[in-house]
Amino acid sequence: MTTQILFIRHGETAWNRIKRIQGHIDIPLAESGIEQAQLLAARCANEACAGVRLDAIWSSDLMRAQQTAQPVADALGLTLQLTEGLRERNYGAFQGHDSDQIAERFPDEYAHWQTRDPGFSPPEGESQRVFYHRVLHALEPILAKHTGGRIACVAHGGVLDCIYRFANGLALDAPRAWPLLNTSVNVVDFERDGAATQARVLAWGDVMHLPSPSDDDSFKRSS
Template sequence: MTTQILFIRHGETDWNRIKRIQGHIDIPLAMSGVDQAALLGASLARAGREGARLDAIWSSDLMRAQQTAQPIAQAFGLTVQLTEGLRERNYGAFQGHDSDQIAERFPDEYAHWQTRDPGFAPPDGESQRELYHRVLHALEPILAKHPEGRIACVAHGGVLDCIYRFANGIELEAPRAWPLLNTSVNVVDFERDGEHMKARVVSWGDVSHLPGPSDDDGVKRRSPL
């Protein structure tokens, strides 16, 4: 049985613009993000009128994801179902800072972070490996509830990164070479083979509903010395 999931990154926030790490801090959408979410909802509504069904919509419980999910839910007459499992990575003490500030305040931890060690966790935070397993674990009950369904999951850049790596068998240590765009639609088919879950990317990084470019998830790069 195949379940198709439209993974959607939340719309733009003020902190996205300045590359400040949000993590679990509950930042709302910027007005630009509200507009992006409305355009996405209208685009999916048009697809629905042309026969593209949507059986359910799930979202991270953080505000920026919920706000992005709501226009889609309204378009299909659905209720947004929330799960903490689709939250962004918990960056602990790094949250609220950009990379320059992290390097200044936590130089040793910053240096370790830059090695791409998936076991590294910021102080009071979560490692990439922990995030990866959390996301996959959170998907299991969602897939169980929607066998042969077509659903949407509104989440965050870190969550989408985990999904792409899982579907393509890419190690956590590998540098990212795929986009994680605000309000992008990323379609993935999931199948269960006994206890095993398999995934296949159908399409990735679709922002055709937007009139201009969409910002990629990422941190501010340090200025050269």
């Protein structure tokens, strides 16, 4: 039986604008992010009025995700459900810095990070491989609870990246060529057969509810 999940990246934060790594640091939405969340909620309410159901809404327990998800939950009369498993990757000592600062303060670790080694962990942080499996593990009880349903999960760019790679069978060290946009709606169908789970991307990077372009989850500053 198919379970459809709308994976939604949180709205814009002040640190998104300056490309400072947030990770597990609990940063709130910027005013622009609050507006994005309100526009997302209006879109979901309009779709509900047109008969497009949403059975439940889940969110990372970090503030920026909750602040994005709560307006949607309120608009649809749903109770927001939180899970720590959908948090962004823990970047440890890299958190709170931009890429230039990391290169200066942690030159050896920065050089290793740039090789895209899935086993590399920032000091006190998670490797990409550990993060990927943590995200997939967090989805298991959600899928089990909503078999055959249509739900939303509000999370982070890194979480969406893990989902896209899983659905498309892409290696963790493959360069990213897909967008991870603030308040984007990314639709994925999941089929479970016993212990096996397969996923298929139906739509990706949809920001039709926004009047202007949405920022991508990148560590590189715009020129």
